[in-house]
Amino acid sequence: MLGCRAVRALCRSGQLRAALGSNRARLIVAELAGSGGSGGPAAGVVPAATNGATSLRDKTTVAFPPPPVACSEEQPVWTDQVWASPLDIRRRVFCNRSLNMKSISAIGFDMDYTLAQYKPETFEALAHTQTVDKLVKFFGYPAELYDLTFDHTYMCRGLIIDKRRGNMLKVDRHKYVKLAFHGFTPLSREDRMSTYNNADKREEYDEPHFALIDTLFSLAEAYLFMQLVELKDEPGSGLPPGKTYADIYRDVRGAVDLCHRDGSIKREVAANPEKYIHDDPGLVPLLDMLRRSGKKLFVATNSLWDYSNVVMNWVISRRKGADRDLEWLKYFDAVVTGCAKPRFFSERSNLFEVHTGTGMLWNTEGGSPMVPVGEEDLPTPILGSTAPPHVQHAPGDRARVFQGGYYLDLHKMLDVSSGSEVLYVGDHIFADVLRSKKALGWRTLLVVPELDAELEVLAGCKGNAEELRMLRKQRDALDDQIQRLEWQLSNAPLDADPSHDMDGSAGGAASEEEAAAYHDMLANLRQQRESLRERHRALLRSHHELFHPVWGQLMKTGYQNSRYAHQMERFACLFTSHLSNLIFYSPFKSYRGKPDVMTHEDELMA
């Protein structure tokens, strides 16, 4: 008979549902929760209690299907594994470029904000607090900074910091600035246009003068920078004299780096991982499923071994402190820490093997440990671990852990001959997705946690998109009519019959009355156009405010794709709100992209 843990694992993986039917599977999970069996209550049971579902002992029927769990900061919808419907759009994996998973032999994962989803309200707040502390203690900033508070909801990914001007920008896919704030004050349309859109030279919005907020890790420092911009503009604010906005940005970055170097953030996360990292009950069943499919799994993270071990212990085994062990390594074939992405994809670097007990590094030759000078054999901790060209990983074996290296080292370990055999899952559009795809041809899956909320809002305002489209169509038709009439009135004598003018077959000049009638018509059309423009502006504004009161919809700028969405489309083969959503699909699924639609085709189909 199956033990409680095994039954829960089956429930989470969907196998139990397949075998017994959803209701029966749910009842068993509910009973397990009530029985206080080993391993604590199944995470998927929480929704049953909140939905008023009864346990098996009540001998009553549970309604099916259960409603999806409400999205909240404490329990994001993606953590609801048992009750999730594969058809729920928030759990979908979306496809930009077709990908047949049968051709994928190795799947790699970034760790931070991919395998481990941090809680911005606590994690980014911690980063903000610690950065302020460093600015005061080491960069000469006034103690008044300790009074600054952090709003984790204010900033979003995809924004761009203009370091020289102290501005925050939202840019569309054509690099046209649609929203601009100086500190927290919006720029006037005139200032925005003259500074960015009508300038002699179009900006590329890249380093060194601009910084992209393309990871959730950047939200706190971006917010703090804007706070300091406001302070700098205040006379007598106490900020170090003579600092430019760019200097302040550099100080903030330096303080953030210091937080990472001195371990102040990592220590706090290690002590209280439950406070900073979301629980994801779908993760282990997903890794189990992928391993059963025969694919090799690896972790490639920029975090070093000590912190990676803390985070992975928590997300996989729920272990912390003295309870931490190395069991999580058995889910992977190789783990590369400190791999310095995106350089990992383009520059050779020494590969070290990490001795997981002590954290010491051993030199390697392509992943194989080297005997130190003066020694007869390898040091005891890794004696006998000299690896063949690829990692031999039997079920239950723990992955070997490395630091640094180059993507070819990884290919060798995993016995991968072509980049197209690798699917890499990450959250950073540049470091994880863009470089690996462009340089190596790796297939990519971008994790976008914000997509959950974005889809939820979109689903609630489907009518807006159609109304906006109609308003734009009417406005454009009026525009066209007005422009043609204006041209005609200014360039040709009016004929008694206006149809002659329209096709260029005009006869004599129009009378004064007729000319006045045309001008009245023009004025009327202009009035209609202005009314339509205002309706469109107001609806577009209110539509965006449904997503975010300041920055609007993540994927759009106005009614065009945002720069962030544009990069997603170009470089991410797949994207989804959470890694665990993969569990709703076969590990051999053939993902198919949508057909491309050009503007003229869209016009015909509308």
Ligand SMILES: [Mg+2]
């Ligand atoms: Mg990451």
